[in-house]
Amino acid sequence: MNRAFAPVAAAVMLAGCGINSVPTAEENAKARWADVQAAYQRRADLIGNLVSTVSASARAENETLTRVAEARARATQVQVSPDQLTDANRVQQFAAAQGALALAFRPVQEAYPELRSQANFSTLLQQLESTENRINIAVRDYNEAVREYNTRIRTFPDAIGARVIHGAKPMTPFQAVTPGADRAPQIGSGKFE
DSSP: OHHHHHHHHHHHHHHTTTTTHHHHHHHHHHHHHHHHHHHHHHHHHHHHHHHHHHHHHHHHHHHHHHHHHHHHHHHHHOOOOGGGTTOHHHHHHHHHHHHHHHHHHHHHHHTGGGOOHHHHHHHHHHHHHHHHHHHHHHHHHHHHHHHHHHHHHHSTTHHHHHHHTSOOOOOOOOOOOSTTTTSOOOEETTEEO
16 A cells, blocks of 8 residues: 555655746746836837937927017017008018018917927826836836745745756846936936936
């Protein structure tokens, strides 16, 4: 009877030695690391494009508004007093200046829905915050998976299967090593820094 019990006892002991739990924990940690990489890639792909788009939008809006301001300044420089109404040249200059102002306003009226740099900057800031939150969550989840894996390969009985069968080694949790990596990117003077 002892001989029949020996294979069953060996199977139970091996099942309790991390035969399956160690690789599962390792794969979980690797998957969480992939999430960290994906979050950083999202930052790299998204933020640069957003900053460029917002900057271009702001430049276009600024150029349009500058043209309007310049036309307004020119239009207000040309004055016609009541006693100059008989001077056709003076009235014509006034009309031309007012026409230029009207032309300068037309792009503003036509592009009014497009002139929304403030909303674009707000969207950029929201995307920055969302991206940094995703990175923080991914790093936290990875570090938790590494902690679980490292605990599993160091505690009995999983440590037996981890070392003997899988040759498991402790994983390293994420730590910011790049200067400034512990700070979110800053937007200053219209460019991504």
